[in-house]
Amino acid sequence: MxxxxxxxxxxxxxxxxxxxxxxxxxxxxxxxxxxxxxxxxxxxxxxxxxxxxxxxxxxxxxxxxxxxxxxxxxxxxxxxxxxxxxxxxxxxxxxxxxxxxxxxxxxxxxxxxxxxxxxxxxxxxxxxxxxxxxxxxxxxxxxxxxxxxxxxxxxxxxxxxxxxxxxxxxxxxxxxxxxxxxxxxxxxxxxxxxxxxxxxxxxxxxxxxxxxxxxxxxxxxxxxxxxxxxxxxxxxxxxxxxxxxxxxxxxxxxxxxxxxxxxxxxxxxxxxxxxxxxxxxxxxxxxxxxxxxxxxxxxxxxxxxxxxxxxxxxxxxxxxGLCSIQRNEKNIATAMFERETKREKILEARHREMRLKERSKAEPGKEEDTKDDKAEESMEELIAKAEKEFFEIIEAERKRREQEVKKQDEEGQEKEVSEEKEIHSQV
Incomplete structure (x- = not known):
């Protein structure tokens, strides 16, 4: 190659x-x-x-x-x-x-x-x-x-x-x-x-x-x-x-x-x-x-x-058009990169705050530790958490569908019984 x-x-x-x-x-x-x-x-x-x-x-x-x-x-x-x-x-x-x-x-x-x-x-x-x-x-x-x-x-x-x-x-x-x-x-x-x-x-x-x-x-x-x-x-x-x-x-x-x-x-x-x-x-x-x-x-x-x-x-x-610089392109690109950097910083600060609140609720007897290295979860923990949530969602969806099928079967059986009763009453 x-x-x-x-x-x-x-x-x-x-x-x-x-x-x-x-x-x-x-x-x-x-x-x-x-x-x-x-x-x-x-x-x-x-x-x-x-x-x-x-x-x-x-x-x-x-x-x-x-x-x-x-x-x-x-x-x-x-x-x-x-x-x-x-x-x-x-x-x-x-x-x-x-x-x-x-x-x-x-x-x-x-x-x-x-x-x-x-x-x-x-x-x-x-x-x-x-x-x-x-x-x-x-x-x-x-x-x-x-x-x-x-x-x-x-x-x-x-x-x-x-x-x-x-x-x-x-x-x-x-x-x-x-x-x-x-x-x-x-x-x-x-x-x-x-x-x-x-x-x-x-x-x-x-x-x-x-x-x-x-x-x-x-x-x-x-x-x-x-x-x-x-x-x-x-x-x-x-x-x-x-x-x-x-x-x-x-x-x-x-x-x-x-x-x-x-x-x-x-x-x-x-x-x-x-x-x-x-x-x-x-x-x-x-x-x-x-x-x-x-x-x-x-x-x-x-x-x-x-x-x-x-x-x-x-x-x-x-x-x-792809190899000629456009008018004001540098200024627009600068503004775009700075805007996106600022946005990600705000989102990360918000996520960090939410994680700290969740941790304080889970551990009410312990003091909140605001240090970044302790607030951040390791990559392995995040992946494990994501996998767990994913499989929980799959399992919940499977159970929901099973219940729907069961409910439909029960409704179908009830409908059949009611139809039989109607036939008997007509006879």
């Missing part, structure tokens, strides 16, 4: 595509490990073949030097190429000091040298690298939200977010459905994990800050896409409807603050314009008859590339 896409930073003609088989232990024996750089004006033959010792899961152009690409391998290694030297990798990370699982995401950092990057994997680590010295990572962080630095308790990383205008912060989307917000410059490893955002039932395949409003970010996981605000951790401020098909990737438009795109397992690309409508996508396009797994927009927002399960990459051109 086409697992990752990256546009050439200095032009709109070249597209690097990583190919891998992500089905555990189902890769064919004769599987091709190559990935390719394509010229979109010559789609029949790749411009350059990138050789690798293991299939590539992620691949990124260096924004400071477009001849350099870095890739994350299925076996956990990091590798890089210099296209001036051909398609053979210049250097590989030492496998003993690399990730233990596939490298789902690798991102270049905005360093002075332009040689630094960082990566994440489902092994529960974030590793920082300098391609001038690939023998070992320059820094590492274990994604243990208990802040004990225990790799056995770490959450697996699936997606990464780094905004160059906020160089000390980054975000990790995990396979457990949680986003971890981190600060690289914190003094201790425990302090580097700042906070978490929970809202998905499955792996978070994409997390990306809005290019116009960096405190608002987009996530995709399970059957829904969510928009969050850093100012509010309890829940997302906006979300799409639940789809019948799993969502696999998402990205903001680089030119319109209210537009984002998502790909789905049914082969559909959805374009959402929240200024136009919020209940349904503005445009829904069936790209192919197989699952789409990746997408990437050009910097001008005009072209979008989608990668599918079979390795097919489809290039689409958006209409001018």
């Amino acid at each position: 086409a697992t990752h896409l990256s546009w050439h930073p200095d032009g709109n003609r070249k597209l690097a595509v990583a190919y891998s088989c992500m089905e555990f232990q189902r890769a064919p024996k004769d599987m091709n490990y190559d990935s390719y750089i394509w010229d979109i004006e010559n789609p029949n033959k790749p411009e350059l073949t990138l050789k690798s010792a293991s299939p590539l899961v992620s691949l990124e152009y260096n924004p400071k030097d477009s001849h350099i690409l870095v890739g994350g391998c299925y076996n956990g290694q990091i590798t890089y190429w210099d296209t001036r030297k051909g398609g053979q990798p210049v250097e590989l990370s030492v496998i003993e000091h690399s990730h233990r699982d596939p490298v789902y995401k690798v991102i270049w950092l905005q360093s002075k040298t332009g040689t630094e990057c960082f990566s994440t994997s489902t092994d529960g680590q974030v590793l920082w690298w300098d391609i001038r010295k690939m023998s070992e990572p320059t820094e590492k962080l274990i994604l243990d939200i208990t802040k004990k630095g225990n790799l056995d308790l770490a959450l697996g990383g699936i997606s990464l977010e780094f905004e160059p205008t906020i160089p000390t912060k980054f975000m990790v989307g995990t396979e457990q459905g949680m986003v971890i917000s981190c600060n690289r410059k914190a003094k201790t490893p425990a302090e580097k994990i700042v906070c978490t955002y929970s809202g998905h039932h499955g792996p978070i395949y994409a997390v990306q800050r809005n290019p116009f409003f960096p405190k608002n970010f987009l996530t995709v996981g399970d059957w829904v896409a969510r928009i969050w605000s850093e100012d509010f951790r309890e829940s997302s401020i906006m979300w799409t409807k639940y789809h019948s098909s799993y969502l696999t990737d998402a990205a903001w438009s680089p030119v319109r603050p209210s537009v984002f795109l998502t790909t789905k397992m049914d082969g559909t690309l959805d374009v959402w314009d929240y200024l136009f409508k919020q209940n349904n996508p503005t445009l829904s396009l069936k790209v192919c008859d197989e699952a789409l797994y990746s997408l990437c927009l050009q910097d001008n927002g005009r072209f979008v590339a989608c990668g599918s399960k079979s390795g097919l990459t489809t290039l689409l051109e958006l209409s001018p």
Whole structure:
């Protein structure tokens, strides 16, 4: 499958595509490990073949030097190429000091040298690298939200977010459905994990800050896409409807603050314009008859590339209305995000107040504890409570229907008896 896409930073003609088989232990024996750089004006033959010792899961152009690409391998290694030297990798990370699982995401950092990057994997680590010295990572962080630095308790990383205008912060989307917000410059490893955002039932395949409003970010996981605000951790401020098909990737438009795109397992690309409508996508396009797994927009927002399960990459051109900023769009989008954040804060405060009242009624002899950490129920308790209520509703409905059937039977029997009496009386 086409697992990752990256546009050439200095032009709109070249597209690097990583190919891998992500089905555990189902890769064919004769599987091709190559990935390719394509010229979109010559789609029949790749411009350059990138050789690798293991299939590539992620691949990124260096924004400071477009001849350099870095890739994350299925076996956990990091590798890089210099296209001036051909398609053979210049250097590989030492496998003993690399990730233990596939490298789902690798991102270049905005360093002075332009040689630094960082990566994440489902092994529960974030590793920082300098391609001038690939023998070992320059820094590492274990994604243990208990802040004990225990790799056995770490959450697996699936997606990464780094905004160059906020160089000390980054975000990790995990396979457990949680986003971890981190600060690289914190003094201790425990302090580097700042906070978490929970809202998905499955792996978070994409997390990306809005290019116009960096405190608002987009996530995709399970059957829904969510928009969050850093100012509010309890829940997302906006979300799409639940789809019948799993969502696999998402990205903001680089030119319109209210537009984002998502790909789905049914082969559909959805374009959402929240200024136009919020209940349904503005445009829904069936790209192919197989699952789409990746997408990437050009910097001008005009072209979008989608990668599918079979390795097919489809290039689409958006209409001018979807890639041209509208009048007052920034101001309207700002007002919308702030309004929704405020609304969610009010709702959460109200829910917290109701929970405290319920708790005080259930425990009249105990003092009310207004601390948030004690007022909040754990996710497990909430799920268990929801399951219990669901089954109670089902059971109540079943009993109600049984009583209705019984009542109808009794009424039918009474009617038959009364009819028999009438017949006898007439006789």
